[in-house]
Amino acid sequence: MKLSLKKPCVNLSWGKSIMEKKSTENDLPAKNVLSLDLLEHISEPIGKYPYRGWETIYREHWKYDYTGRTTHSVNCAGSCTWKVYVKNNIAFKEEQYADYPDINPTLPTYNPRGCQKGANYKEYVYGPQRLKYPLMRAGARGEGKWKRISWEEAMRYIADKIVNTIVNHGPDTITFYSANPAKFAITYAGGLRLANLIGGVVCTFYDWVSDLPPGEPMTWGVRTDSCEAADWFHSKYIMVWGSNLLETRIPDAHFLTEARMRGARIVTIFPEYNPTSIHADIFIPVRPGTDSALALGMANFI
Incomplete structure (x- = not known):
């Protein structure tokens, strides 16, 4: 790498070149500041690197047998579509699909959809907390005692209960x-x-x-809603009440921020100053359990 004193490539003086800024006793002398401008283009940074076997290791790590299209149940109802990579019948990687059609030219694009909850769903599927076999209560209700049973036992038990209930009740x-x-x-x-x-x-x-x-x-x-989330973009005044969109509706939250960039006024009503309230024009804190009183008061005034 060659260093040049001709042009500083990093501007640390808020609009003025380091070389143009006058030196003071608290500043670095301009003559001692070196630029990192490259005088020649490097087409292949590791072209002469002696060992390239790590590339094979990397390729083998991300090699897959096939891909599938699916969605995840992460309790947000977003139903975002994901491209899942499968190797040895194990899903090991997820990517967002960005092929949702733009059906209205006046609205921002829907793409991509998906968040960290979906990208990390494989950890939930294969995690130690997931139950992979039926359990039957082995103690009193609420006691927390369980025993493992086979799938055949579980199906037989459920079928017997259904038949018994139909016959008797x-x-x-x-x-x-x-x-x-x-x-x-x-x-x-x-x-x-x-x-x-x-x-x-x-x-x-x-x-x-x-x-x-x-x-x-x-x-x-x-x-639920009389409109879809994309329609927020055309709103002039948006009141977000009890819905922390930036955490619970991540795939649609960009419509809210884009509406604000377009000039919409955002008002949030929450007991806590959450991520959605950070981006609001007005934040109205309420005590937990007093939402109904506030809503009735607003309705009475209007």
Whole structure:
């Protein structure tokens, strides 16, 4: 590498060249400052490096047998699509797919979708905390005692309980909780088919959020949102209440920040100063449990 004194390539004087800045007793003399400008282009930095075997090690490490397209269940409902690399029937690497279509030229692109939760999902799949076999309670309810049983024992036990319940109490006393149809189509269809055949009751995958499904349409006429996240971009005033988007909706959070760059005013209402509130124009802290009182007061005033 050759060093030159002609041009300093790093500007440390906020708009002025080091060479132009007058020296003081607290500054480095300009004559002692060396630039790292290269006088000749190096096309192959390691071209003459004696040992290149590490490249083979690197290639072997990332070699894969095939790829698959899937999504992850990371409890955010984003359903981002991932390209998963598989070697020896083990998923060892994930990459974001960036092929979502841009259906509206007035909106920012959807690509890419996915966050660290999805990129790290393989650690959850193969981690020591994952249960890989059925467990049956071996003590009193809540005691925390379990014993391992085989899959055959588990299936036989469940089947016996279903038949016994139908005979003694009727099929409509058996309730099925469905999977998310957007993620687990086969599981969803299989469970619904079984419930239909025996005359059971099916709960939607949304029932686990208690009174939210009926409460939202009763309050403002629709369930969840009346628009998609991309429509935030056209908003002039956005109120984020109890939804920490920059942590819980990472694939869609950029629409919020891009709306603010476009001029939208962001207001957040949380008991804590979270990452979403950092980017808000107005942060309204509330005491935990007082959201309803604040909302009713606002409605009364309006």
